[in-house]
Amino acid sequence: MKSKNTRPVNGKCSSADIPWVLVLPFTLFLIIYLIAIFISSQYPSSPVIHATSLRSRNIKKCDIFSGEWISDKKAHYYSGETCHLMLDQANCIKNGRPDREFMNWRWKPDECELPLFDAMEFLKIVKGKSMAFVGDSVGRNQMESLLCLLASVASPEDISHRYTSLNRNTRHWFFQDYNFTLATFFSPFLVRNIETDPNGFSFKSTINLYLDEADKEWTAHIESFDFVIISAAQWFFRKLVFYENGQVVGCFNCQKQNITELPNLYGLRKVIRTALRTLNDLKGYNGVTFFRTFSPTHFENGEFNTGGRCARTKPFAKEEMRLEGYFLEAYLTQAEEFRAAEKVARKRGLQFWLLETTEAILLRPDGHPDIYGRMKDKNVSVVDCVHWCLPGPIDTWNEFLLYFLKLGNQTSSA
DSSP states (O other): OOOSSSSBBTBBOHHHHHHHHHHHHHHHHHHHHHHHHHHHHHHHOOOOOOGGGGOOOOOOOTTTEEEEEEEOOOOOOOOTTTTTSSGGGGOTTTOOOOOOHHHHHEEESSSSSSOOHHHHHHHHHHOOEEEEESSSSHHHHHHHHHHHHTTTTTOOEEGGGOTTOOOOOOEEEEEETTTTEEEEOOOOOOOEEOOTTTTOTTSSSEEEEEEEEEEEHHHTGGGOOEEEEEEEOOOSEEEEEEEEEEEEEEEEEETTSSOOOOOOOHHHHHHHHHOOOOHOOTTTTTOOOEOOOOOOOOBBOTTTTTTTTTTOOOOOGGGGOOOOOHHHHHHHHHHHHHHHHHHHHHEEEETTEEEEHHHHHTTOOOOOOEEEEEEEOOOEEESSSSOOOOOSHHHHHHHHHHHHHHHHHHHHHH
């Protein structure tokens, strides 16, 4: 008597033709695999974050700019007593600020962890190189934060006296052990500008802005720098007359009947375009460019000259503050111009990075000097809701900076 299914069915072998000794192991493996998947889905592992993981050399790429501030009493890296490189206007504790909580917050991205600032790692990346901050006094504020962060492991020398031809607000520091130069070029408009008041600078005077001519204060020296952090926006509330191709094209708040009134964002867009185009066009420039976005002020109940203050002592939660109005428009203007310039840079083989600090710093009304500010080079108290206390939330900007330096290193070495 013949057994069944010994012949092909419809010209094909049936499952009965396969020896059971081969089917059984595969079946058992499949059952075990499905059980393992079921168990892992029911009991997912919880990631445990240790302090050492925040100093990891391997960067997980995520949106580090979207997140919240969380309480952390170990968040500050230095103090006014341990760092003597900051201007007095940023040394809020020295100037009498009584609270300390503004120093005890750490930025926590929604999707990952932002590594802590590692001064040794930073200096190893920039060893034998140079870095420049270009922009206004908020840019200098960030540079002083970086000085204090790095001074914990290496002592810089002020070599500004070697550059006597430059603006007195332009500074150079040298870390001899790492052959690293750190500079700040003071150029609040990034383009050529002329103060029209014959008596000199004042907050009420009008400034002529040549929107298509980059300021030689920085362009004449920037070509040799390996890293450039550029920013602008704080000075565009002044009375401004806009020039293009040597001709007046309009003004902002100039109150002159024969000149077309334009929004200040018109000028802001043009100067960003000019500055980034200049970097793209410099034939000898092969550095990495970082553009830092707008840093909001937090005046409440008035402006700096009408009784305004920024006296809060805690950050805003996400739901308490929204980017809108001029702050939003300034941010979008900067981001649009950056992305257009970045496309050109990519064709040249240059790296352009956007430091989108706006969202994080918008939530920190507590981080300004407020009434504990000082005018630069003068022992005069002012209400300052523009600059940032050191240590303080602006240190996070340099955590962002190190994040991208490491990311760039990984990209170039891949």
